[in-house]
Amino acid sequence: MDSATFRDKLFDAGVLIPTGIDGLYGRSGTFEDVVLALGNLVTRVSADNAWTRVRFPPLLSRKAFEGTDYLKSFPNLTGSVHTFMGDDRKHAELLALVDAGADWSPALEPAEVVLSSAACHSLYPTLTGTLAADTVRYDLSGYCFRHEPSIDPARMQSFRMHELVVLGDTDTTHAHREDWVQRGLDVMASLELPAEAVVANDPFFGRAGRILAAGQREEALKIEIVTAASTEQLTTAVISCNEHKDHFGVAFDISTRDGGVAQSACVGFGLERLTLALLRAHGFDVADWPSGVRATLWP
Amino acid sequence: MDSATFRDKLFDAGVLIPTGIDGLYGRSGTFEDVVLALGNLVTRVSADNAWTRVRFPPLLSRKAFEGTDYLKSFPNLTGSVHTFMGDDRKHAELLALVDAGADWSPALEPAEVVLSSAACHSLYPTLTGTLAADTVRYDLSGYCFRHEPSIDPARMQSFRMHELVVLGDTDTTHAHREDWVQRGLDVMASLELPAEAVVANDPFFGRAGRILAAGQREEALKIEIVTAASTEQLTTAVISCNEHKDHFGVAFDISTRDGGVAQSACVGFGLERLTLALLRAHGFDVADWPSGVRATLWP
Numbered sequence: 001m002d003s004a005t006f007r008d009k010l011f012d013a014g015v016l017i018p019t020g021i022d023g024l025y026g027r028s029g030t031f032e033d034v035v036l037a038l039g040n041l042v043t044r045v046s047a048d049n050a051w052t053r054v055r056f057p058p059l060l061s062r063k064a065f066e067g068t069d070y071l072k073s074f075p076n077l078t079g080s081v082h083t084f085m086g087d088d089r090k091h092a093e094l095l096a097l098v099d100a101g102a103d104w105s106p107a108l109e110p111a112e113v114v115l116s117s118a119a120c121h122s123l124y125p126t127l128t129g130t131l132a133a134d135t136v137r138y139d140l141s142g143y144c145f146r147h148e149p150s151i152d153p154a155r156m157q158s159f160r161m162h163e164l165v166v167l168g169d170t171d172t173t174h175a176h177r178e179d180w181v182q183r184g185l186d187v188m189a190s191l192e193l194p195a196e197a198v199v200a201n202d203p204f205f206g207r208a209g210r211i212l213a214a215g216q217r218e219e220a221l222k223i224e225i226v227t228a229a230s231t232e233q234l235t236t237a238v239i240s241c242n243e244h245k246d247h248f249g250v251a252f253d254i255s256t257r258d259g260g261v262a263q264s265a266c267v268g269f270g271l272e273r274l275t276l277a278l279l280r281a282h283g284f285d286v287a288d289w290p291s292g293v294r295a296t297l298w299p
Numbered sequence: 300m301d302s303a304t305f306r307d308k309l310f311d312a313g314v315l316i317p318t319g320i321d322g323l324y325g326r327s328g329t330f331e332d333v334v335l336a337l338g339n340l341v342t343r344v345s346a347d348n349a350w351t352r353v354r355f356p357p358l359l360s361r362k363a364f365e366g367t368d369y370l371k372s373f374p375n376l377t378g379s380v381h382t383f384m385g386d387d388r389k390h391a392e393l394l395a396l397v398d399a400g401a402d403w404s405p406a407l408e409p410a411e412v413v414l415s416s417a418a419c420h421s422l423y424p425t426l427t428g429t430l431a432a433d434t435v436r437y438d439l440s441g442y443c444f445r446h447e448p449s450i451d452p453a454r455m456q457s458f459r460m461h462e463l464v465v466l467g468d469t470d471t472t473h474a475h476r477e478d479w480v481q482r483g484l485d486v487m488a489s490l491e492l493p494a495e496a497v498v499a500n501d502p503f504f505g506r507a508g509r510i511l512a513a514g515q516r517e518e519a520l521k522i523e524i525v526t527a528a529s530t531e532q533l534t535t536a537v538i539s540c541n542e543h544k545d546h547f548g549v550a551f552d553i554s555t556r557d558g559g560v561a562q563s564a565c566v567g568f569g570l571e572r573l574t575l576a577l578l579r580a581h582g583f584d585v586a587d588w589p590s591g592v593r594a595t596l597w598p
Contacts, residue, residue, distance in 0.1 A: 019355075145380075
């Protein structure tokens with residue numbers, strides 16, 4: 001079954017609800033129950049450490065966003081938010097554009113926010129200064145946006161990511177990334193999903209991006225756990241283990257307590273992708289899922 | 300205590316996390332626990348009817364959005380999403396704008412989506428056609444965006460709304476709106492929050508908007524339950540009971556089974572505002588909240 005056929009089946013069963021936009025779907029109550037259970041599972045399997053649980057809205061400060069190199073690396077995935085700030089006269093001009101079926105964006109101005117593309121991107125700008133401890137650990141979860149319309153239901157434009165983020169020294173952040181490759185594989189086994197860990201790269205844009213991607217792979221900074229989410233192939237990344245080195249520490253002026261630049265690492269769980277992989281592997285009737293999987297999700 | 304002082308206290312206690320943007324805040328784990336409990340409370344108090352539970356992402360199809368009169372009525376609250384769709388050459392132009400500290404929006408194009416301003420706005424476009432039953436009932440919840448920067452923590456730009464939506468004939472939808480005014484007051488009493496129901500209007504834009512607002516009040520189409528969320532005054536709407544008449548039925552061509560235009564009504568619960576009202580009334584230590592309130596939220 002190809003991914004388009006799988007999407008049709010999800011639509012037909014009411015598990016996903018089409019909106020006319022590839023990658024933007026409503027979710028059934030059952031789908032949401034699985035998403036919620038997966039978030040709780042991440043909390044349980046990470047409980048051997050203490051995490052500061054923080055939740056951010058799906059938006060990020062434009063100024064903080066401009067402080068990163070996201071526009072350099074992923075301009076095509078960006079979601080910049082624009083709004084109308086004019087008076088009655090300007091409003092009439094806006095409505096005339098809309099009525100004419102024309103592009104009405106010239107009547108808008110940039111708002112103070114952009115859409116977040118990763119749950120952890122909202123965190124780093126709040127940590128400018130010196131870390132409160134040698135190592136700080138955050139549990140984050142929220143909606144992310146990436147403009148990559150696709151008929152593959154596992155490639156949504158708006159989706160949730162649950163993240164475990166560590167900031168501190170090089171050894172600690174490297175260990176976090178390393179540790180969670182195996183832990184991620186264990187999570188997949190407990191969900192009875194096929195999985196393998198592969199060296200990966202972010203989808204850097206354009207000619208310069210190819211060099212960045214090659215560098216990232218060479219240093220093995222990104223390890224993805226892939227599974228079969230919308231086809232039989234193990235091609236969909238569902239858990240991503242990333243070492244950022246001093247990338248965010250430099251961008252947001254975050255220091256360790258001994259005065260060095262803070263290093264960071266994160267492991268991200270794609271909640272919609274994991275849910276799709278479960279639905280594909282175990283069927284659309286959650287009550288009929290293998291008892292081991294149900295016990296893992298709803299202990 | 301004024302709302303700015305209350306916001307400072309929320310920041311100091313780490314209940315809300317500043318982002319540098321008025322109306323955009325991170326939430327502590329405790330804040331999220333209350334939001335989650337309030338959503339579950341809405342589910343419990345509405346359990347005498349069967350609701351189709353659906354969840355939408357924080358984005359809406361641009362085309363569906365253009366099919367409403369939102370740009371006519373609330374242009375200033377809009378969040379239009381724009382992205383980069385160019386090649387390497389255009390990318391260099393984009394980065395030059397960013398480096399110069401200039402407005403880089405001219406390098407972007409409108410994406411297929413806009414931010415949702417109400418949880419139910421994503422639903423109506425999916426119902427084009429004839430309703431599946433004489434009356435259909437939906438339980439929705441999700442992040443909404445309204446561009447109205449404010450230092451009042453109860454006026455966020457990005458917040459969650461839990462909604463109970465009914466579509467059907469005039470009597471049923473009117474009854475839904477009426478019924479939930481009293482039920483909403485009962486919910487407030489169970490949370491030990493002061494509350495009153497008042498006739499209200501949406502913040503329609505500009506000169507024409509004043510006429511629309513007056514008409515809405517005259518027909519009493521919007522009843523808000525207000526409470527003290529960020530000051531001692533009962534001025535913050537936390538539950539909103541709305542009769543849309545055929546507004547969405549016409550816009551999205553939704554018919555009842557007997558061939559009439561579908562009427563709709565919704566009751567929306569502002570989850571962040573309710574949480575703030577609870578924190579203001581009962582203190583920042585949730586474990587110390589009155590036992591009746593705790594039993595209501597965590598039965």
